[in-house]
Amino acid sequence: MKAPTEGPDVSVVKTTHERGIATLTLDAPANRNALSAPLVSELGAALARCAGDRDVRAVVLTHTGTTFCAGADLKAPADPGAFVALMRAVVALPKPVVARVTGHVRAGGLGLLAACDIAVAGPASSYAFTEVRLGLAPAVISMPVLPRMDPRAASRYYLTGERFDAAEAARTGLVTLAADDVDSALQPVLDGLRRSSPEGLAASKALLTATVSETFDRWSKELTARSASLFASAEAREGVTAFLERRDPAWVL
Structure with missing residues (x-):
């Protein structure tokens, strides 16, 4: 039997409760928990319910499958403004949000991770700002990422798109703790x-997130527009097409 595909009747965010802790599980493993419109919408709604x-x-915040979040759904990406609103909802939630990461995190998924207050990562997790290899840039995710991450490390990984492990993510401030047993x-x-x-x-939490909240206030509109412009560029079309076709883009030397 064919597995159900993501759609309006298939929930991609599961919610459970235990002793005051609400666990929100990203549950679109076939899509590597990519930031599709349904996932962004459902997660935002689940956070709003938790707030009240x-x-x-x-x-x-955790996940099924081997990927925490693969970033934008390149075949059907969520609106950049909706994703910005989701990250801001995590930051503004008047309750701590703890990321439990046992899989891979890429691109926009790193923005979702950085918006969380605490993040614990397992040894099978890996991280990469892959935007630069697709003709894009980590525009909107910079709002939660850059206030947390070591500047020199951010320069390296933003500009090279290299993959790094949980220990390096902890060393650079992207996650709180790397642990063998999450x-x-x-x-x-x-x-x-x-x-x-x-x-x-x-x-x-309001004290801890004040700087990030101010960053969203100041830069959301400009960076959302920049993200949309980059996605519409010729280089991005080539980069995304090459990724989907499993080949190098034309600019690779």
Whole structure:
């Protein structure tokens, strides 16, 4: 039997609750949890429900399959403005968002990851800002990424598109902790959040995210337009086509 494809009747974000922790699971493994319009919309709606639920103390964002998020759905990308709104929703949520990453993270997925307050990564995870190899740039994701990441590391990985591992992601500030056993490493984090007051968490998070929130206020419109312009460029068309055809783009030397 053919597996169901992503569509309006197939949920791509699953929600569970346990002792004050809402777990939101990206569940489109056949699409590598790419940022399609349905995934962006469903995740935004799930976050909004968590924001209004007094029984939710914190949110864990995780995934099925071997990829946390592959970035934009290159065949049917979500509107850049909708993705910016999603990242901002993670940042603005008055409850901590903890990323549980056991798979690969690419391009726009790194923006979603960086928007989270805490991130724990497993040894099978890997990371790459692949935009530059597609004729694009990490435009909108820079708003949450650059305030967190070591500037020299960001320069290297933005400009080369190299892949790096969980230990390097932790060293550069992209994730909080690299651990062999992600769930064991998460336990003290979740226990700490359960022992913290809701108002204390909201106020503390507001202090921590103030700079990122100001960055969104200042740059969202310009960077969203820049992202749309890059996606419409001739180089991006060649880069995306080459990627889908599994060949090098024309500019590779």
